[in-house]
Amino acid sequence: MPESILIIRLSSLGDIILTFPLIQELRKKYPDARIDFVSKKEYTGILNLIPWLSTTYSLDTMKGAVAIADLQRILEANTYDHVLDLHNNFRSRKLCRVLRGKLQVINKRSFKRWLLVKTKVNWLRDEPDIIGRYFETAKGLGITDAGTAPSFGIEFHTSEQKKAALCPGARHWNKRWLPEYYLATAKDLIERGYHIEFFGSEDEREYCNSIATQLPADRIENLCGKISLAELPQRIAECSVAVTNDSGLLHIAAAVGLPTVAIFGPTVRELGFMPRNKNVSIIENMNLDCRPCTTIGLDNCPKGHFKCMKDLTPEMISIRITDSLSANPRL
Numbered sequence: 001m002p003e004s005i006l007i008i009r010l011s012s013l014g015d016i017i018l019t020f021p022l023i024q025e026l027r028k029k030y031p032d033a034r035i036d037f038v039s040k041k042e043y044t045g046i047l048n049l050i051p052w053l054s055t056t057y058s059l060d061t062m063k064g065a066v067a068i069a070d071l072q073r074i075l076e077a078n079t080y081d082h083v084l085d086l087h088n089n090f091r092s093r094k095l096c097r098v099l100r101g102k103l104q105v106i107n108k109r110s111f112k113r114w115l116l117v118k119t120k121v122n123w124l125r126d127e128p129d130i131i132g133r134y135f136e137t138a139k140g141l142g143i144t145d146a147g148t149a150p151s152f153g154i155e156f157h158t159s160e161q162k163k164a165a166l167c168p169g170a171r172h173w174n175k176r177w178l179p180e181y182y183l184a185t186a187k188d189l190i191e192r193g194y195h196i197e198f199f200g201s202e203d204e205r206e207y208c209n210s211i212a213t214q215l216p217a218d219r220i221e222n223l224c225g226k227i228s229l230a231e232l233p234q235r236i237a238e239c240s241v242a243v244t245n246d247s248g249l250l251h252i253a254a255a256v257g258l259p260t261v262a263i264f265g266p267t268v269r270e271l272g273f274m275p276r277n278k279n280v281s282i283i284e285n286m287n288l289d290c291r292p293c294t295t296i297g298l299d300n301c302p303k304g305h306f307k308c309m310k311d312l313t314p315e316m317i318s319i320r321i322t323d324s325l326s327a328n329p330r331l
Helices: 013-017 020-029 041-047 065-077 090-096 110-119 130-137 179-191 202-212 232-237 248-255 314-327
Strands: 004-008 034-040 055-059 082-085 102-105 163-167 195-198 220-222 241-245 260-264 280-284
Touching (some): 013 248, 020 130, 055 065, 082 090, 090 102, 163 248, 179 202, 179 314, 195 202, 248 260, 248 280, 260 314
Parallel strands (some): 004 034, 195 220, 241 260
16 A cells, blocks of 8 residues: 655646646545655646645746756655656656656547547547546556546535636637627626626736726626736636636636536547536537637637637627536526
């Protein structure tokens, strides 16, 4: 029985949240074990919320090789029995070089993903999703994937105010639903009596502000960059419904149990990142042979028409919001 387990997943937000079912099962299987996690510095706040970890370690990538060397010394001294590299990139591999525990490295199906994007040959149809691939990496620890969706394992309090969370941003342009569509959706929700809260990073503040400034000032709040990552789950949980792109905020909304409409444009289910959570309604254009055009996002539409997003109209999202609220009522 292992006394200590190290999990390495450095980024990004959604990928880290998708590790939660694995961490939960490891804690259930090994209640007395030391289970530690390494992520980039900017994500440790979200990891500190869940109750199943012993210690979280942060890697400040802005400090380069010095930060990796410092963290190597700390991790080496901990003498882990098992090391799960759920990232499998040059930084995670460098961290693992000095560790003596039994190392398991994720199989990311990189070639099959490339094949699907570039040729549309789909060898991923019967492959596990990302959570399943995490469990596959940990198979030597005697745990199995029961199909559990991510949760934070803690209670969040709700609000008596009728609020809706809108998350228009995404790191890459072609994963963003059109701003004029978000504007129409915000107006629809305001007509239904909702106060609108915009969520995103500081970098997305101006983008969201271009939408927010076209709405009644007393019915909206632009929270982009104003709330720490550790505070985001609670603030999002106070809302009654969320509309998001395929982004990290989608996975927060899903994990807190919020009725959520998730808009998928250039990415598809087979890539493995779609939420398992029953409170999420996924909408996508299934009539395009150019999807997926990317695994993580692009700054343009390779075909020039952007139909994967343009064809998903505000009217369609409005229907999904109604259906999602009916299936998962809050306020």
